Amino acid sequence: MIDMNAWVLRAMGLGALTVGLEILLGFGMRYWPTSGAWMRILSLIVLVAAVIAWGWLDGRSDRRANPDPEHGADLTMRWLKAALAGGIGAGLVAWILDFIPGFDLGDQGLVFNITSGAAFIVLLIFIPGMLGVALGRWLAGRDGKKNAPATTAPDPEPANA
Template sequence: MIVMNAWVLRAVGLGALTVLLETLLGFGMMTWPTAGAWMRILCLIVLVGAVLTWGVLDGRADRRANPDPEQGSDLTMRWLEAAVAGGLGAGLVAWLLDFLPKFDLGDQGLLFNITSGAAWIILLIFIPGMLGVTIGRFLVGREHKKRAPAASPEPAHA
């Protein structure tokens, strides 16, 4: 049984989703070249939605495990590591897939894919991921406040 670190799981999952969406976009652009703008927007929405959802789940789980905000896990580093590995991995895999026949992923060079292209994917993973973590923690914190009994007012002493 292989045990993966949390950031490795996110990097592999979101990097693979990025490559899948880029591949689907490439095939879609060859088939319907005039619909490229809409396909790009749809791929962007799918990726950001998946990252945001995963971030919300992380934030909720962390706040439930650590109700005190000062004792929570360092999810910033988890998401930063996942974003860097996912962005670099997606860039490398996309560059390799571009050599296969019938795959049109933009004909970008390796240098572009592991620098500029990877930087864009890193931002698309890290920023929505951290936004999702913040939203998830906020939602659980709000649930805790609703469930906490209201403090009874102390009687006024005259």
């Protein structure tokens, strides 16, 4: 149950961020059409940075809870489920919001939004998420090794007096 809550929370949060960025981009493109290139890049950077940060937090907390790399949580499936649900959900919500007057989200059809558009969002969530997990685990493992008490080698055999 805890793992389900974890991927659902990530899917809803990152899907909502995706839709929010699409809405802002739509309004920006409407009022500043010549600035579309940098607005798209900025939206992409914000989404990828948020995903990497969340993945980093996951990886760091997992490594601290499980110092042995062989016994960590299965964060790959958590992030894959979150990416699939977030991408498809964001595509569906964006398609619905596109019917509201004043929202200009690209006038894409439902099939495009839940297939091709969603596939792009799935990749934008899953790949940076896994990079963040790997980075978080690596940094937490490195910090754990630095802070671990130094083990002393056993004394050589004592000399007989």
